[in-house]
Amino acid sequence: MTLYSLFIASHIIGTILGAGAATFAEIFVIKALKDGVVEPLESDYLKTIYTVLRVGLIVAVISGFGFLFLYRIQGLEGLIYETKLWAKLTVVMILLINAIMLQARKIPLLWGSAISFTSWYTAVFLGLFRGISAPYFEILAWYVLAIVAVGFVLDKIHNHFGVKI
Numbered sequence: 001m002t003l004y005s006l007f008i009a010s011h012i013i014g015t016i017l018g019a020g021a022a023t024f025a026e027i028f029v030i031k032a033l034k035d036g037v038v039e040p041l042e043s044d045y046l047k048t049i050y051t052v053l054r055v056g057l058i059v060a061v062i063s064g065f066g067f068l069f070l071y072r073i074q075g076l077e078g079l080i081y082e083t084k085l086w087a088k089l090t091v092v093m094i095l096l097i098n099a100i101m102l103q104a105r106k107i108p109l110l111w112g113s114a115i116s117f118t119s120w121y122t123a124v125f126l127g128l129f130r131g132i133s134a135p136y137f138e139i140l141a142w143y144v145l146a147i148v149a150v151g152f153v154l155d156k157i158h159n160h161f162g163v164k165i
């Protein structure tokens with residue numbers, strides 16, 4: 001196995017764990033908050049999901065920087081200047097800051113959830129759709145728009161299930 005395929009495998013596994021856990025986090029938060037009380041078992045499930053999410057993020061970030069290291073030693077520095085990569089790094093930074101703010105309860109749960117969910121899927125799409133090239137600020141503008149849209153959809157879902165935050 002080459003170092004490159006090792007990084008690809010870890011990057012994909014990190015992505016599966018992270019984006020999967022981010023999805024289940026939303027589902028379980030809705031289920032847990034339906035009655036306005038987080039039971040000990042629900043809290044335990046949520047903690048496990050957030051641990052899986054953190055492991056996924058760490059694995060994706062380490063293997064992501066592994067790619068950059070390989071590009072550097074293989075003289076493929078050009079790839080490091082791709083706008084999609086910088087947009088992805090920005091999204092991952094926002095994901096980290098948002099996680100810290102959510103933990104410190106400095107951001108409302110609804111918008112923290114919308115940022116987390118949208119950031120994971122934006123990072124996945126930016127990794128998968130290699131053919132697309134767009135200016136950095138255009139990618140970020142779509143990202144912000146997607147956060148607002150996801151926030152409104154989550155709000156509707158929360159109202160539908162009577163979630164009490």
Ligand code: HEM
Nearest residue numbers: 008011015060061064065067068089092120123124127128
């Ligand atoms: C939330 C975290 C992340 C997710 C969900 C994610 C997702 C993905 C996905 C799905 C791919 C496509 C892999 C393939 O087609 O084989 C990819 C590729 C890539 N990612 Fe990430 N990524 C994340 C974080 C990062 C970070 C932090 C970096 C850089 C430091 C990075 C750098 C790259 C690079 C350079 C590629 C292209 C690899 C290649 O084919 O040469 N990623 N990413």
